[in-house]
Amino acid sequence: ETGVTQTPRHLVMGMTNKKSLKCEQHLGHNAMYWYKQSAKKPLELMFVYNFKEQTENNSVPSRFSPECPNSSHLFLHLHTLQPEDSALYLCASSQDRGGNTIYFGEGSWLTVV
Amino acid sequence: AQSVTQLDSQVPVFEEAPVELRCNYSSSVSVYLFWYVQYPNQGLQLLLKYLSGSTLVKGINGFEAEFNKSQTSFHLRKPSVHISDTAEYFCAALYNQGGKLIFGQGTELSVKP
Secondary structure (H helix, E strand, C coil), rough: CCEEECCEEEEEECCCCCEEEEEEEECCCCCCEEECCCCCCCCCEEEEEECEEEEECCCCCCCCEEEEEEEEEEEEECCCCHHHCCCEEEEEECCCCCCCHHHHHECCCEEEE | CCCCCCCEEEEEEEEECCCCEEEEEEECCCCCEEEEEECCCCEEEEEEEEEECCCCEEEEHHHHEEEEECCCCCEEEEEECCHHHHCCCCCEECCCCCCCEEECCCCCEEEEE
């Protein structure tokens, strides 16, 4: 138990579906992150939120839409994805954007069919 | 450019043997270093971190790493591995507090009986 909880753990969706990934952290942190982990590729940072404000978007396609309603919750809304978007999506948090240790959730396995 | 290189993509080793997983980072005035472990079908768990102070850092599960500034390395070691150590190990560097956490490509440790 890392204090960062992701749901669902597994998701299969069609290319025309709309779905969302949810992340909740119980660590009192103020920064939250979405990472993508694909087979044989390094972890890719997608989005960063600090005190609910998006501070980084690493050229992520608009079919991925993040939402951070408060410092404890982070969503990733998914719409018209492609099969190559199938991956493990990891949520993480840290004390703040300057916080030096990042804690990860268990991840959400996404398969796009 | 800031980068982290894990020199071995796969390391097979027999149970109770020692192991070293190698990591090199690009030099910087200020860098924090981390090792994460990812067990099958799970998220990333922090093993240990170097922020400052003693260059020998001890982590969970009997792992340790040594920060070597002159060689820009942060190799992970364990004197005697167990089957349960089979996992993927990621080295990561945070350049300048508040910067982006950069991951290496990962090393798959496979412990055989």
